[in-house]
Amino acid sequence: MMKDFSTTAPPLEVHDLTVAYDRRPVLYGIDLTVPAGSLTGIIGPNGAGKSTLLKAVLGLLPLSAGWVKIFGAPLAQNARRTGYVPQRESVDWDFPVNVMDVVLMGRYGHLAPGRRPGRADREIARACLDQVQMLPLARRQIGNLSGGQRQRVFLARALAQESDLYFMDEPFAGVDAATEAAIIDLLREMKARGKTVVVVHHDLSTVRDYFDRLVLLNVRLVAAGPTAEVFTPELLQKTYGGRLTILSDVVQSLGEEP
Ligand SMILES: Nc1ncnc2c1ncn2[C@@H]1O[C@H](COP(=O)(O)OP(=O)(O)O)[C@@H](O)[C@H]1O
Ligand SMILES: [Mg+2]
Numbered sequence: 001m002m003k004d005f006s007t008t009a010p011p012l013e014v015h016d017l018t019v020a021y022d023r024r025p026v027l028y029g030i031d032l033t034v035p036a037g038s039l040t041g042i043i044g045p046n047g048a049g050k051s052t053l054l055k056a057v058l059g060l061l062p063l064s065a066g067w068v069k070i071f072g073a074p075l076a077q078n079a080r081r082t083g084y085v086p087q088r089e090s091v092d093w094d095f096p097v098n099v100m101d102v103v104l105m106g107r108y109g110h111l112a113p114g115r116r117p118g119r120a121d122r123e124i125a126r127a128c129l130d131q132v133q134m135l136p137l138a139r140r141q142i143g144n145l146s147g148g149q150r151q152r153v154f155l156a157r158a159l160a161q162e163s164d165l166y167f168m169d170e171p172f173a174g175v176d177a178a179t180e181a182a183i184i185d186l187l188r189e190m191k192a193r194g195k196t197v198v199v200v201h202h203d204l205s206t207v208r209d210y211f212d213r214l215v216l217l218n219v220r221l222v223a224a225g226p227t228a229e230v231f232t233p234e235l236l237q238k239t240y241g242g243r244l245t246i247l248s249d250v251v252q253s254l255g256e257e258p
Pocket of ligand 2: 051
């Protein structure tokens with residue numbers, strides 16, 4: 001019998017990945033495996049290549065070298081099992097669509113070519129909006145939302161994709177405390193349902209609380225593994241270099257851990 005790699009292969013496997021802009025490598029020789037059901041944080045300084053890593057594994061950028069497998073296969077075969085929440089600033093919010101339209105975009109991967117979302121898709125979209133407490137604003141133009149509300153809409157769209165592996169780029173950046181709490185609750189619930197979630201994160205003070213695994217990135221992979229093993233002063237120093245002085249409180253509190 002043939003082995004079913006779709007269930008046994010890890011959600012994400014990256015080998016020797018190099019990505020360059022204008023021939024300048026911004027990611028170099030990345031080897032990485034993300035196990036199923038994990039909540040993984042990607043941390044590293046500004047310009048480390050965190051967003052580039054997500055875009056590369058999602059096939060949004062050409063690879064200079066290496067390969068990416070999603071559940072053991074090239075992305076094209078498993079694109080439907082993969083959801084993406086882009087960095088909020090990277091999106092044009094003047095585009096004249098309402099909240100419901102944006103969430104319904106999450107259903108397009110499930111539609112037959114040329115088909116429009118139907119009643120069942122709308123039901124799913126409504127349930128996802130409800131999950132992020134945005135259903136009352138379903139008809140609001142997206143340009144008229146606060147930062148936290150926009151982030152919730154993005155999450156609802158990703159939920160509507162009904163994927164197994166999610167990539168989120170700084171979902172907590174610039175959101176209010178209530179939204180941050182709602183997002184982390186949602187991520188934990190997704191994990192509890194067996195989803196795999198990979199999150200670019202910049203707030204080191206919440207890293208140990210939020211993520212069970214970490215990827216430490218600065219052009220090269222510095223370390224990857226369980227948070228308790230890799231969130232150490234030494235590896236943070238290696239990742240952030242001189243810029244770690246601004247993070248000294250976090251490092252100091254790490255040193256005081258029992
Ligand atoms: N479209 C682009 N063209 C050229 N350089 C880019 C582009 N996008 C990002 N970069 C550069 O690639 C590096 C990594 O960027 P990015 O992945 O956005 O970092 P991070 O998300 O970790 O802050 C940075 O030096 C950035 O200036
Ligand atoms: Mg980024």
